[in-house]
């Protein structure tokens with residue numbers, strides 16, 4: 001039985017605790033850690049954890065903890081991942097690894113120094129069936145060569161009143177950057193970013209156009225004040241056809257001369273199955289030591305941070321920005337690129 005500790009018991013930490021307790025028979029929830037002891041105890045008791053704590057480093061060091069899930073705020077991800085690497089404990093770290101590509105490089109260096117991978121990143125869309133099928137349509141050749149991918153990320157409203165366009169790029173868009181790299185199996189080379197004008201003072205959508213190494217064009221709309229619901233859409237266009245994501249809804253209501261399906265208020269329902277699949281893969285990684293074929297690594301965290309940094313520069317300057325990624329270290333090549 002793999003004994004898991006969760007650090008950060010907010011929305012995501014609670015979700016991870018629920019998945020460990022209810023969906024992963026091979027794992028047990030050992031400790032829930034949050035800087036707010038009340039929160040740690042509440043989640044520990046709701047999901048039957050053995051213990052609660054407020055000290056992340058002490059939790060990682062515990063001899064009765066085999067693996068760690070980090071779901072505390074963004075700025076804690078890289079430092080806590082490095083503590084896990086030093087302790088020799090596999091970690092499922094929520095996205096982003098860091099908003100700084102330099103800090104991602106430090107995590108990669110710590111990991112490479114140990115000679116094995118420890119960090120799996122929570123870019124769970126790789127496990128969502130819609131994207132799995134898009135990727136398969138490219139791998140099996142039925143779509144021909146990929147030309148474009150269009151992506152829409154819409155939230156009901158911004159999480160904080162002081163949310164900015166730059167934050168839409170560094171906080172929301174990394175999911176899009178990662179999934180496009182994964183589906184197209186390529187890297188981005190440039191980005192432009194613009195915003196239309198809203199009639200109020202809420203943050204306007206950010207629209208990015210990116211080019212890839214293989215000459216594909218990618219559009220990404222991040223609209224954090226879409227008002228109507230949580231809505232993620234994507235379409236992959238190839239030379240022989242296209243694959244588009246359907247709105248995921250289990251029912252449709254017909255009433256008053258109209259037909260409707262409902263939207264969720266946030267991401268948790270839409271991606272529940274993807275989180276479960278991701279966490280199962282993490283558990284297999286802990287048990288076998290083999291990094292999962294489709295999971296996101298520290299390298300992918302670095303790549304997302306590089307694109308986000310260039311995107312924020314593009315928005316601030318109004319100019320197209322080149323993305324100068326380093327070559328992927330052989331250490332992270334592994335089974336990547338193999339169809340999964």
Ligand SMILES: NC(=O)c1ccc[n+]([C@@H]2O[C@H](COP(=O)([O-])OP(=O)(O)OC[C@H]3O[C@@H](n4cnc5c(N)ncnc54)[C@H](O)[C@@H]3O)[C@@H](O)[C@H]2O)c1
Pocket residue numbers: 007008009010011012013033034035036039056071072073074076094095096122123124267
């Ligand atoms: N994969 C996804 O789809 C997804 C979705 C939402 C959020 N996230 C990521 O998950 C992380 C958490 O997001 P959230 O929405 O759950 O936030 P949240 O604010 O609901 O929860 C964060 C929790 O961490 C605790 N905390 C803060 N600093 C801490 C520290 N140093 N040590 C231990 N606990 C600490 C807080 O008390 C809080 O309970 C963020 O990094 C976010 O980017 C990922």
